Amino acid sequence: MLLTINGRQRRLTVPPMARLLDVLREDCGLTGTKEGCGEGECGACTVLVDGVAVDSCLVPVAHVEGCQVVTIEGAAAAKRSAKALQNAFVEHGGAQCGICTPGMIMAALPLKAGASRDEIKTALAGNLCRCTGYISIFNSVEAALSPAKKGPPSRVALRRASAHARRR
Numbered sequence: 001m002l003l004t005i006n007g008r009q010r011r012l013t014v015p016p017m018a019r020l021l022d023v024l025r026e027d028c029g030l031t032g033t034k035e036g037c038g039e040g041e042c043g044a045c046t047v048l049v050d051g052v053a054v055d056s057c058l059v060p061v062a063h064v065e066g067c068q069v070v071t072i073e074g075a076a077a078a079k080r081s082a083k084a085l086q087n088a089f090v091e092h093g094g095a096q097c098g099i100c101t102p103g104m105i106m107a108a109l110p111l112k113a114g115a116s117r118d119e120i121k122t123a124l125a126g127n128l129c130r131c132t133g134y135i136s137i138f139n140s141v142e143a144a145l146s147p148a149k150k151g152p153p154s155r156v157a158l159r160r161a162s163a164h165a166r167r168r
């Protein structure tokens, strides 16, 4: 079976009905994708298949042949928002034990910049966390996707600000 995982083609000899979750973890060594419930209830195993967040514990690997599969290991290369999400989870306390965190980040990845709190809640509705409660997780995603979130000011911006201050 020929799969494309994190932009890389892999030829694997696996039963077609094997769970995508098991193939990722056991055959590909991509253990960032976690198993929680194993039955589609918790979202810990979320990956992207052709840009859509799915529970990999429910997907037979044969169903993703010819699709683009992205796991947490490939998230940063696939989407620019992944790094901001990872940083925001650290900064805003969205992760404690971390078991749900890869799934939360993968579920949040398809969201657009500036997503509303309701859109964030809907995107993460299938993901459970037993540690933090959800407020810090929603805050983390909101902060990462906020258009107002900017990096440190550039040197040009700092020079302009100091010239402006001198004129006043």
Ligand code: FES
Binding pocket: 034, 035, 036, 037, 038, 039, 040, 041, 042, 043, 044, 045, 046, 055, 056, 057, 058
């Ligand atoms: S392990 Fe897949 S949804 Fe829980």
Ligand code: FES
Binding pocket: 094, 095, 096, 097, 098, 099, 100, 101, 128, 129, 130, 131, 132
């Ligand atoms: S951080 Fe532990 S389950 Fe969510």
